[in-house]
Every structure is written in C-alpha cells, then in structure tokens.
Amino acid sequence: MSQPQSRPAADLAPATTSMERFSQAIVAWAEKWFPDAYVFVVVACAVVGLGAVLHSGNPMATSKAFGDGFWSIIPFTMQMTMVAITGYVLAMSPPVAALLRRLAQIPRTSRGAIVFVGVLSIALSLVNWGLSLIFSGLLVREMARRRSLMLDYRAAGAAAYLGMGCGFTLGMSSSAAQLQATPASIPASLLPITGVIGFSETILTWQNLLVIVLVTVVSAVICHMTAPSRSATRTAEDLGVELEDDHLTPSQRKRPGDFLEFSPVLTIVVVLLAAGWLWNAFRSGNPFITMSQLNTYNFVFLLLGLLLHWRPRSFLESFVRAMPSVGGVLLQFPFYGGIGYMLTKVGNAQGVTLSDEIAHWFVSLAHDSGIFSVLVGIYSAVLGFFIPSAGGKWVIEAPYIMTAANDLHAHLGWTVMVYNIAETLPNFINPFWMLPLLGILKLKSKDLVGYTAVQFLIHTPIVITVAALLMATFSYHPPVIPAH
Template identity: 55%
Template sequence: MNDVAAQPAWSVRLALRCAAFAERWFPDAYVFAAIGVVVIAAFAMGFGASPAQVAQRFGEGYWSLIPFTMQMAFVVIGGFVVATAPPVARLIDRLARLPRTGRGAVCFVALLSMGSSLLSWGFSLVFAGLLVRALARRRELDMDYRAAGAAAYLGLGAVWALGLSSSAAQLQANPASMPPGLLQVTGVLPFTQTILLWQSVLMAAILIAASLLVCWLTAPTGAAARTAENFAGATVDVETPPLPPAPDSTRRPGEWLEHSPLLVILLSLLGFGWLALEFIDKPLVTAIANLNTYNFLFLSLGLLLHWRLRSFLDAVTRAVPATAGVLIQFPLYGGMALILTHATGADGVALSHRLAQLFVRIANHDTFAAVMGVYSAVLGFFVPSGGGKWIIEAPYVMQAANELHFHLGWTVQIYNAAEALPNLINPFWMLPLLGILGLRARDLVGFTFVQLLVHVPLVLGLLWLLGETLVYLPPVMPAGG
C-alpha cells in the first residue's frame, strides 16, 4: 500500500477542494482589506452615521496605527534577521534533514511554527517559512508546497496569542501602558492570571495536537502533491550569503568597518547591557511584556549572530520587502477601526458598541465565554489587529465580565484564543510568509480553512469548559493607583 492509498481520502479531497476554490475565488490581501473598509462603512451608514462622518473617520484613522505599524514591521525584520543569520540558517538546514516523508515534513513544520510562535509570532513566520524552503529543496520528499506553507502559518493562526507575544496580556500586565479608564475596570492582570494559567497552557497543548492531526490528514502526497516547482513565484534556493571574510589591511576604512566584528561587539555590549538591566530591574513577566523590548532583543540577537555589519545589513535589506504588505495595508485597518468605533449614528452610538451590546445582552455567566469568543472572532475578521484592538474592546468587554462575575484573566484569554481564529482565513498576517515562499494567499487558504472548521468548535468549547473551572477575582489596583 503506497502513501497516497494510506491517507483518508475524504480529508485530502476536502483540503484539495478548498484549495481549488481559494485559488479561483480568493482575492489579493489588499483587495480583502479594501472590501472590509467598504463593508464597515456601509454598516456604519446603515445605522445612521452620515457619509461625511464616515469619510472623516476613515481619513483620521488612516495614519492612526503608524507606531504599531512600525512595531509590526520590526517584528518581521527582527525575526527575519535572526532566522537568516548563518548559525540559524545552518540549524534550519539540519532540521530540514529530519523528516522522512512529505506528510511528515508538513507536520514537522506545523509543530515548529506553533512552538516558536509562543515566543514570537514574527520569528515563527520567518523561521517556519525558511524551513519550508529548505525542505522544498529536498526533491525526494515529494512535499506539497501549499500544505507546508499553510503549516508554517499555523503559529499565527492557532496559538500565538496564548504565548508571550500576546498584546492583550502584555497590556493588562503593565498599568503604565493601560488607558486610565481601562485600569479602573480591570486592575492589573499579571501573566499568572492570563497566559500562564494552567487552563491556558492546556488549551494551547490541545490546539497544537489538533492542528497536527489535521495537517497529517489533509497533506496531499504522491501524484496529488504540488511541489515548489509548480509555482512560478516560488524560489527555494539559498539566499543567505556566506559569512563575510575577515577584514584585511587593503580594504578602505568604511568597507573594513562593515566587515569587521568590532562595531558589532561594541553595539552588542550596549544592547545586551540594556537588556540585562531591564531583566534585573523588573520582574520577568514585566520585562518581557513589552513589544519594543521584544523587537530590541531580536534585532540585537540578529546583529550578534550575523557577526558582521555587512551581513546584518544585507539581511535587513532582504527582510524589508516582506514588510510591504504591512506598511501599505495597516492604514486601511486604522481607518476601518476608527469608523467602527467613532462613526456614530443619531443616538451617538458607534458600530463597535452596537456589536458589543448585542453580544453582551444575550450573555450570562454560563454563556459569556462562548458569546464573547464569537464576538471577538467576528470582529477580528474585519479588524485583524494582532492584539491592538483589545484597547478598543477591553473597557466594555471587561465591564461586562465584572457585572457577570466572570474571571477577568480568562476574559483576556477568550479574546486571545478567538482573535486567532480569523487569522486562518484572513490573508493580512500571511503577507510576510507569502513573500518568503513566493506564494499567494489563495494557495494556502484552502488548507487553513480546513483548520478553521476544526478550530472554531474546539476553541469555543474549550473557552466555555475551562472557564467553568475559574472563580471571579475582583480587580487588583497597582500600589498607589
């Protein structure tokens, strides 16, 4: 019996049909974002907002996410720089030798993608994408390039928000970062009340296991597999240049400095010195709960691993194209978010509050987890903020949790787990990975859609079931707050 015959035919057929549908009908990521703006604007006007107000909010919000946009761009750049450093590139090549079958390779990529995303979703995307390319160079694996690319995306589409890079958990752990109104509602929620709850850890483990099972069941092999050679834009050859040679006296001074480790050593002393002070002066959960610190850590580590400024700068240059989608699309999401939250009807109520009121009105203590999970997932489909929209949702979501005496930390995790669901079919966060693989969103969405079919009932069920094991704790204000 060959490998194809051994696969459950129904699961492979489902994945291939979804992939074929996505390849034919799924739009480019920018088109997807533009459609989202139009839909949100139409709903806002349908509830009474004037066209002039909607246009004004769109323009005001267009540049509102520039700081966050740059942070996201640096997440991609930092992850790319680390993942393409010579030592890491060698590690990726070694890891790529381990799988023995194409289907096993897909599951291997999924496991490493989800595991690394719990530390950094940016590194996960780049690391897993480069691993797929290294595996694709092994022609004997007969690995489906689309399924492997979808597996590389599972970190961001499944569990990233349950890990250390959760923006919502980071925000709630740092009172200085919270808007004053939110602090009065929630108090301070340390990681021990959010991502480090045993319920959260268990949910992440279950989601990883379920995702791996779906990968195993749906990865095409044999004649059904489409390898990298079937895609015109796919380039799997090694792009990372060898470590630059040691400096010599014949080089010009500027070139000598580019190829010398001297400046790298001095900058690394400063950078890692500051990081050491951060982790010494602050509790661990506070020090790591800062996106700027994450970016600084990855850039500093990337610089050290490249060992030469020339190698580091070349890696940054290769990383920048992968940020193009983030830079051009985030303004649309900023405009969309402001329409959603500030374009009000005659009664002074914005569309986001109408949505919140709708879901909160039909919830009670027992149904709160499922209702808010659905709400967060639906809204996240239109505003894929990477956790940033928690600032918008948190005041009224957490107030509802207080009124229903529902565990506040688990409410954050409801948001985190549910927000990852639309990522499985929303192409925005795929952009850096697509740039590395030379694929389009429609090539991956067929496989990630099957994951979505499994994840939706599983996530909502776990949110409800595990939430029943927690007891409400009143908000804890910081000392002097």
C-alpha cells in the same frame, strides 16, 4: 530561464481520504476565488465603511475617520516590517542557517514535515509570535530545497502560520493578558472594572494549558489528514517559486576604503553601546514579557543579526536581500488602521460607535456565564476579522465585556482568555498577519488560505465550546484594585 508551470488543480490525482477530499475542495476553491490580500483589505474597507455610514448617517464623518486612521498604525507597520526583516537577516547568518538546515533534515516524509512545522510554529508562538512566524517560514523554504522530500509547499506554508491562528495569544505573546497584569498599562477608565488580573488567573491556569494541548493536537491531526498525497503535491517548483539559496556568499574586500565594512570593529562598538540599555530592559522584569514588546524584540534581533554576521558587509547584504518580503506589509497595513477608526471613532447621534453597538448587542444576549463565554468568543472572532490587533482591540472591547462579566459573576481572568482564544481564529482566513510570511515564501494568500480555512472551520466550534465549558471550573472574584 523560464519558470516551471504550475499544475492545474484539475490535473491532480484524486484525494484518497474524505478529509483530504474536503481540504482539496477548499484549496481548489481558494485558488480560484480567494482574492489577493490587497483586494481583501480594500473589500473589508468598503464593508466597514458602508456599515459605519448606515450606523451613523454621516458619510463625511466616516470618510474623516478613514483618513485619520489610515496613518494611525504606521509605528506598528514599521515594527512589523522590522519583525520580518530582522528575522530574515538573523536566519541568513551562518549559525542560524546551519540550525535551519539541521531542523529541515529531521522529517522523513512530506506529511511528517508539515506536522513538524505546524507544531513548532505553535510552540514558538507561545514564546514570541514574531519568532514563530519568521522562523517557521524560513524553515519551510529550507525543507523545500530537499528534493527527496517532495514537500507540498502550500500545506507546509499554511502549517508555518498556525502559531498566528491558534497559539500566540495563549502564551507570553498575549497582549490582553500582559495589559491586565500590568497596573501601569491598564487605562484609568478600565481599572475599576477589571482591577489587576495576574498571569496566575489567565495564561498560567491549568485550563489554559489544556487549551494549548488541545489546539496543538487538533492542529497536528488536521495537518496530517489534509496533507496532499504524493501525486497531488505541488512543490515550490510547481508553483513557480525560485528557492535561491538564502545563505550569503562572503564578499571580498576590493579597495582600502572597504576596511571597516569587512572588520568587526563597528559591530562591537554598536553592541557595546546597546549593552547598557539591554541590561536595564531585562533586569527589571520577566524576560518573556520584555521580549514581547515589539521595539525590544526588533532591537534584540537586530543586534543578534549584527553579531552573528559579524562583519557589516555581510549584515548589509542580508538586510537588502530581506527587503522584498515586506512590500505587502507596507502597502496594506495602513488600510487596517482606517478600518479600525471607522469601527471605533464614528458615532451615531448618541455617540455610540459601530464597535460599541456590536458589543452591546452581543452582551445583551447573555443570561449566564456559560452563554456569556460563547458570546464573547463569537464576538471576539467577528470583530477580530476586521481589527486583527489583539492588544488594541482589547482596550476597545474590555469595558463592555468585563462589566457584563462582573454582572454575571463570570471569572474575569478566564473571560480575558476566552477573548484571547477566539480572537485569533479569524487570522486563519484574514491575510493581515500572513503578509510577512507570504513575503518570505513568495506566495499569495490564495495559496495558503485553502489549508488554513480547514483549520478555521474545525477549530472554531471546538475551541469556543471548550472555552465556554471551562468557565464552569472557575469561581468569581471581584476586581482587585491596587492601592495608590
């Protein structure tokens, strides 16, 4: 059966409002010009590689850094792969599939569905970014099956991504806030500069709550105003996406040797084996922090998938069904490892890396805490475009940023949050975190970036300005160094 042809952007009816016209112009541009995610990361490699060569004057060192870094984030690549797969497997279990169907019935209009997905994505990201990314994507697929809804699949997919663009570093998923609150996690060289900064100084401040409310409201308004009119809507069918049922049809036992595949005995054994480890992992600290660790998150979701599928055969079939969603992650993430090494490992004659040079330049422009906050936000967003890893990037940037914060008497906890608030903004236009979602939706980055770029253009000046203004509501406290 041939797939339906997509309607060219030029054939769509004209937008009805100025915001919709603006967004549709960007969407049309992205669909025509934005490259595939693989091309995007290779271009980024070329740009950073050229910058590293010009900075260091050493092409061989740059090449070595790229090769050394290429496999440096393989553990993280595997973790991200499992985030996508375990989320998919869990969603195909009967209980979660039923929940997705019920949630998909709540919105009554396409515009309402897009807003609903966006707000839910941000709310879930405050608890766990992986849950937000996968669950929201699967919810969009479920909504798209409602023929009566006439859902714009691109705009809904972009809404599912909002938690990664402006939410997850404001909640328990914040790697930088977690690192600074845990003495054992703070590098020895950084501890004297920052001390221990508890959640009461970062994600649990009223200022952060205000930012969360602000970004949620702004995101929802943008979703509502940029949702295409009915005549301009492009459904999954228009885009050639087949929405086959994600729910599994139970297989039948065909031979005596299939007994264990259709029996819950092995599932029970595995869960019992894991029970002691889970007990130790969760009793020792905050469960939200424990779940934010990717290995723990994936382990829990894998076990939940086993339990909810109950029989190994159903679990195995769902696992195989989930595999196509992770091809982009496996191919492209290593390139970001190479980019990170070129930025942080290639030094000039004085041993200063390109990342160091950029940081020093930004910090040198600051003369007071307000300007400093703006510069931290801009710097974090710029570097986040090339190194989209909140926790790892913070370790690189923190010595320069926090030393300057102490010199300028800027509040250390809010400096962490300014970094957090701005660091995710490039995610709107960088496909790095988008890859698992694209695999689930069976779309390309160009299909979503038109809508997420509008979010980026509106959020960036608002969020960085508000974060800088809120710095004035804090008083400086010297670093709190724990006694040994």
